[in-house]
Each structure stands twice: as C-alpha cells, then as structure tokens.
Amino acid sequence: MNKITIALDGPSGAGKSSLAKEIAKRLDILYLDTGALYRTIGLHTANSGVDPDDPEAVAALLPTADIDVELVDGHQVTYLGGEAVGDKIRTPEMSDYASKVSAIPAVRAFLLELQRTIAKKNSVIMDGRD
Numbered sequence: 001m002n003k004i005t006i007a008l009d010g011p012s013g014a015g016k017s018s019l020a021k022e023i024a025k026r027l028d029i030l031y032l033d034t035g036a037l038y039r040t041i042g043l044h045t046a047n048s049g050v051d052p053d054d055p056e057a058v059a060a061l062l063p064t065a066d067i068d069v070e071l072v073d074g075h076q077v078t079y080l081g082g083e084a085v086g087d088k089i090r091t092p093e094m095s096d097y098a099s100k101v102s103a104i105p106a107v108r109a110f111l112l113e114l115q116r117t118i119a120k121k122n123s124v125i126m127d128g129r130d
Contacts, residue, residue: 008127016127032126039089042097052100059106
C-alpha cells in the first residue's frame with residue numbers, strides 16, 4: 001500500500017483529535033499527535049536544565065533531541081532517547097514548557113522536519129500546530 005499523509009486543521013475544540021484518532025484506527029495508520037512532539041521537546045529541555053525562555057539555548061539543544069514515534073497497539077508511543085515518554089509529557093509543567101518552546105522558530109522548524117521524516121516512513125494522520 002502507498003503511504004498516505006492526512007493533515008487536519010481547524011479551531012480549538014472542533015474535534016480534530018477525536019476525528020484523527022478514529023480515522024487512524026479505521027485505516028490502521030499512525031495518528032501523529034504533534035502536540036506530544038512539542039511536549040517532548042519541553043521534557044528534553046527540562047531534563048537538560050535549559051531555560052525554556054532562552055530561545056538560543058533551546059535551539060542549541062535540538063541536535064541532541066533523539067525523538068521517535070511508533071504505532072503500538074493502535075496508539076502513538078513517543079520516545080526520547082529511546083525511552084517512552086508516556087505520561088511524563090502530560091503534566092502541567094510540561095504543558096508550560098511546550099507552550100514556551102513552541103514559540104521558538106527553531107523548534108517549529110525542527111519538529112516540522114521530524115514530522116516530514118515520520119510521514120515518509122509511515123502512513124499518518126496528524127492534527128495540531130503544524
């Protein structure tokens with residue numbers, strides 16, 4: 001089967017994530033939660049002791065961000081340095097970090113390239129910021 005890429009866009013609260021998850025399930029493809037990628041950059045920033053309000057320091061950290069995703073039992077599993085991040089990225093602190101790092105152009109460019117790389121390897125449906 002040829003790889004497909006589907007991107008959903010729309011206002012907050014419109015049901016994009018719910019729709020994307022259902023389509024991914026029906027097509028047996030990866031639902032790429034792009035928000036999880038920003039949270040994972042936030043986790044990497046926190047783990048490295050870098051101030052998320054320092055764009056240059058965060059940008060300098062990006063080459064060491066070993067992020068990968070895979071479909072496991074129908075769900076996205078996000079890895080940082082080979083370790084599943086799980087609920088570590090679903091805390092209020094990581095929400096704050098994600099918000100801060102997502103405003104950094106270098107982070108957005110890095111994650112956009114990562115999303116493209118993932119989409120080259122997998123059929124995906126994604127929603128979120130990019």
